[in-house]
Amino acid sequence: xxxxxxxxxxxxxxxxxxxxxxxxxxxxxxxxxxxxxxxxxxxxxxxxxxxxxxxxxxxxxxxxxxxxxxxxxxxxxxxxxxxxxxxxxxxxxxxxxxxxxxxxxxxxxxxxxxxxxxxxxxxxxxxxxxxxxxxxxxxxxxxxxxxxxxxxxxxxxxxxxxxxxxxxxxxxxxxxxxxxxxxxxxxxxxxxxxxxxxxxxxxxxxxxxxxxxxxxxxxxxxxxxxxxxxxxxxxxxxxxxxxxxxxxxxxxxxxxxxxxxxxxxxxxx
Amino acid sequence: xxxxxxxxxxxxxxxxxxxxxxxxxxxxxxxxxxxxxxxxxxxxxxxxxxxxxxxxxxxxxxxxxxxxxxxxxxxxxxxxxxxxxxxxxxxxxxxxxxxxxxxxxxxxxxxxxxxxxxxxxxxxxxxxxxxxxxxxxxxxxxxxxxxxxxxxxxxxxxxxxxxxxxxxxxxxxxxxxxxxxxxxxxxxxxxxxxxxxxxxxxxxxxxxxxxxxxxxxxxxxxxxxxxxxxxxxxxxxxxxxxxxxxxxxxxxxxxxxxxxxxxxxxxxxxxxxxxxxx
Numbered sequence: 001x002x003x004x005x006x007x008x009x010x011x012x013x014x015x016x017x018x019x020x021x022x023x024x025x026x027x028x029x030x031x032x033x034x035x036x037x038x039x040x041x042x043x044x045x046x047x048x049x050x051x052x053x054x055x056x057x058x059x060x061x062x063x064x065x066x067x068x069x070x071x072x073x074x075x076x077x078x079x080x081x082x083x084x085x086x087x088x089x090x091x092x093x094x095x096x097x098x099x100x101x102x103x104x105x106x107x108x109x110x111x112x113x114x115x116x117x118x119x120x121x122x123x124x125x126x127x128x129x130x131x132x133x134x135x136x137x138x139x140x141x142x143x144x145x146x147x148x149x150x151x152x153x154x155x156x157x158x159x160x161x162x163x164x165x166x167x168x169x170x171x172x173x174x175x176x177x178x179x180x181x182x183x184x185x186x187x188x189x190x191x192x193x194x195x196x197x198x199x200x201x202x203x204x205x206x207x208x209x210x211x212x213x214x215x216x217x218x219x220x221x222x223x224x225x226x227x228x229x230x231x232x233x234x235x236x237x238x239x240x241x242x243x244x245x246x247x248x249x250x251x252x253x254x255x256x257x258x259x260x261x262x263x264x265x266x267x268x269x
Numbered sequence: 270x271x272x273x274x275x276x277x278x279x280x281x282x283x284x285x286x287x288x289x290x291x292x293x294x295x296x297x298x299x300x301x302x303x304x305x306x307x308x309x310x311x312x313x314x315x316x317x318x319x320x321x322x323x324x325x326x327x328x329x330x331x332x333x334x335x336x337x338x339x340x341x342x343x344x345x346x347x348x349x350x351x352x353x354x355x356x357x358x359x360x361x362x363x364x365x366x367x368x369x370x371x372x373x374x375x376x377x378x379x380x381x382x383x384x385x386x387x388x389x390x391x392x393x394x395x396x397x398x399x400x401x402x403x404x405x406x407x408x409x410x411x412x413x414x415x416x417x418x419x420x421x422x423x424x425x426x427x428x429x430x431x432x433x434x435x436x437x438x439x440x441x442x443x444x445x446x447x448x449x450x451x452x453x454x455x456x457x458x459x460x461x462x463x464x465x466x467x468x469x470x471x472x473x474x475x476x477x478x479x480x481x482x483x484x485x486x487x488x489x490x491x492x493x494x495x496x497x498x499x500x501x502x503x504x505x506x507x508x509x510x511x512x513x514x515x516x517x518x519x520x521x522x523x524x525x526x527x528x529x530x531x532x533x534x535x536x537x538x539x540x541x542x543x544x545x546x547x
Contacts, residue, residue: 145398151316152508173483176504190398
C-alpha cells in the first residue's frame with residue numbers, strides 16, 4: 001500500500017514537473033527589478049494584472065533605478081524599472097525605454113503666503129538653506145521653514161533628484177508621510193514643502209514652478225518641470241518571455257491608466 | 270489550576286526572552302557592518318549616503334530626558350508634598366483624580382495638543398521658522414512624566430512615620446522646614462524611584478515627541494528640530510526596504526534603546542532594593 005502511494009505521488013510530481021518545463025504554456029514568472037519610487041505603481045499594476053491573469057506571477061525587487069537597468073542589460077531580470085530617463089550610455093548598450101507613468105511633485109506653501117511663483121533655482125536655494133527668509137522672494141519678512149520627507153521616501157528622492165539638491169537639503173523638519181507634510185504646511189505660514197501632486201488639496205497652495213502651475217495636463221505635456229518618468233526598461237533584440245510581454249503590454253495599455261492614477265502617478269498617453 | 274498560573278507566568282518570561290533574542294539577532298549585523306564606533310559615535314545619520322551614525326539620536330534622547338526631569342521632578346515633587354502634607358481635603362479631592370487622569374491620557378493626545386498648541390506658540394514666541402524642537406519635546410515629556418513622579422513620591426512621603434514630623438514640629442521647626450528637612454529626606458529612596466521611573470517613561474516615549482520634535486537628525490539644540498532614538502526608528506521604518514542596511518540599522522537603534530531601558534531598570538531595582546534595606 002505504502003509503495004503504491006509513493007509511486008502515485010512520484011508520478012504526479014513527475015508530470016507536474018514536465019508541465020512546468022513546457023515553455024509556451026500559459027503562466028510563468030516575470031522578474032522586475034529597479035526603482036524603489038515605483039513601488040506604489042508596481043504594486044497597483046501587479047495586483048491588477050494578477051486579477052486579469054492569475055497564472056502569471058510578477059516579482060518586484062526594489063534595488064534602485066541604476067541596478068534595475070544594468071540588471072535587464074545583464075539578463076538577470078526580465079524588465080528593469082527606472083524612475084529617470086535613460087542615459088545615452090545606457091541606450092547605446094541596448095536599453096529600450098517604455099514610459100508607463102509620470103510622477104509630478106508639487107511644491108506647496110501655506111495659503112497665507114504671498115509667494116506664488118518660484119524658479120527651479122530659487123527652490124534649490126530655499127531647500128539648501130541659501131535663501132532663508134521669505135522677504136528675499138518678495139514675501140513677508142519671516143524665516144522659511146523647510147519641510148520634507150524622511151530618508152528613503154520616494155517623493156524625497158524624486159524631488160531632490162529633479163531640483164538637483166540630492167543629499168544637500170537643510171530641512172527644518174522631516175515627516176514620515178505626505179499627509180503630515182501637507183498638514184504641517186497648512187498650519188505654519190512660514191513653511192514650504194513638497195508632496196506628490198495627487199495628494200495636494202486646498203489646505204495648501206501649490207506654487208508655480210518657472211511660471212507653470214502643476215496639474216495633470218502640465219505634467220503630461222512636460223511644461224511642469226518637477227516631474228520624472230516611470231520607465232520599464234527592456235533590452236533591444238532580446239525577446240521577452242510571453243509572460244513578461246503580456247505584463248509590459250498591460251502596463252502601457254489604456255487599461256492600466258486607472259491603476260496608475262490610483263497609485264498617485266499620471267498616465268502619460 | 271497550578272498549571273494554568275505557571276503557564277501564564279512563563280508566557281511573560283517567554284516574551285521577554287523572545288524580544289531580547291530577536292533584537293540582538295537583528296540588531297547586531299548592521300552594527301558589525303557599520304562598525305560599532307562609527308555607529309555609536311558617528312555624527313551623521315543619512316541613509317541616502319549610507320551614513321549611519323546615531324550620536325545625534327543618543328544625545329537627543331539623553332538631553333531630552335534630562336530636560337524633562339529638570340522640569341518635571343521639581344513640579345512633581347512639590348505637587349506630591351502638597352498632596353501628602355499640606356493640601357486641604359477639598360483641594361486634594363480635585364487634584365488627585367486630575368493627576369490620575371493625566372496618567373491615563375494616551376500619548377498621541379499629548380502629541381496632538383503639543384502639535385496644535387505648543388508648537389505654534391513656540392514659533393511665534395521665539396520667532397522661529399517652525400516651533401518643532403527639542404524644547405517642545407522636553408515640555409511635552411515633562412508633563413507626561415508628572416503623574417508617575419507625583420503618585421510615587423506621594424506614596425513615599427505618606428509612608429514617613431508621623432513621629433518624625435511630630436518630633437520636628439515639637440522642636441520648633443515650621444511646617445515647611447519639617448516637610449523639606451525631615452519628611453523628604455526620610456522618603457528619599459521612594460522619590461528616587463519616582464525619578465527613575467520618570468526617566469524610563471521619557472526615554473521610551475515615541476508617538477508624542479514624533480509629533481513635536483521635527484525629526485531631523487541634528488545634533489541637539491534647544492530650538493532646533495531633533496530626532497530621538499525612538500522616533501528615529503518609527504519615522505524611517507515604513508519606507509526602508511526589507512533586508513537593506515537602513516532597515517538593519519533601525520533594528521540596531523532598537524537594540525541600543527533596549528540597552529538604555531535595561532540600564533534604567535537595573536538602576537530602579539537598585540534603588541528599590543536600597544529602600545527595602547532602609
